[in-house]
Amino acid sequence: MNELKIETENGKTQYLPGEPIAGSIQWDFVEQPRSVDLRLIWYTRGKGTEDVGIVDSVTFDSPAQYETRQFNFDPPPGPYSFSGRLIALIWTLEAVAQPGNQCERLEITISPTGAEINIASAQSDDDNSQE
Numbered sequence: 001m002n003e004l005k006i007e008t009e010n011g012k013t014q015y016l017p018g019e020p021i022a023g024s025i026q027w028d029f030v031e032q033p034r035s036v037d038l039r040l041i042w043y044t045r046g047k048g049t050e051d052v053g054i055v056d057s058v059t060f061d062s063p064a065q066y067e068t069r070q071f072n073f074d075p076p077p078g079p080y081s082f083s084g085r086l087i088a089l090i091w092t093l094e095a096v097a098q099p100g101n102q103c104e105r106l107e108i109t110i111s112p113t114g115a116e117i118n119i120a121s122a123q124s125d126d127d128n129s130q131e
Helices: 119-129
Strands: 003-008 021-028 035-046 052-060 066-073 087-098 102-110
Touching (some): 003 102, 052 066
16 A cells, blocks of 8 residues: 655644745555655635645655655745635645655645634624624
């Protein structure tokens, strides 16, 4: 059975803008993979057109059948993780191994508070204050 796992340092999943994201990626495959890539991406989910941005990626050269490798990404200052009534922006670490398109994702949050910004509640607060 093929396994692919992403772990951040100390299991951290909440980051400030520009704060380094470090950790390890581990795989255990029945056969030696041809390639293993790790990407830092953001994407939108919700109504309308979905957008995707690949911010950074690393290719692990000469991967063995079973291995653990370290990674370190320096994310940009934005966009922030948020959710609203119609759309959300999600950051994720995505590992892909070939052949077979084996894929694993770990969602993370990037914002000034370290927590996802809830636009829907901010909009409700604004609506209530205008009454």
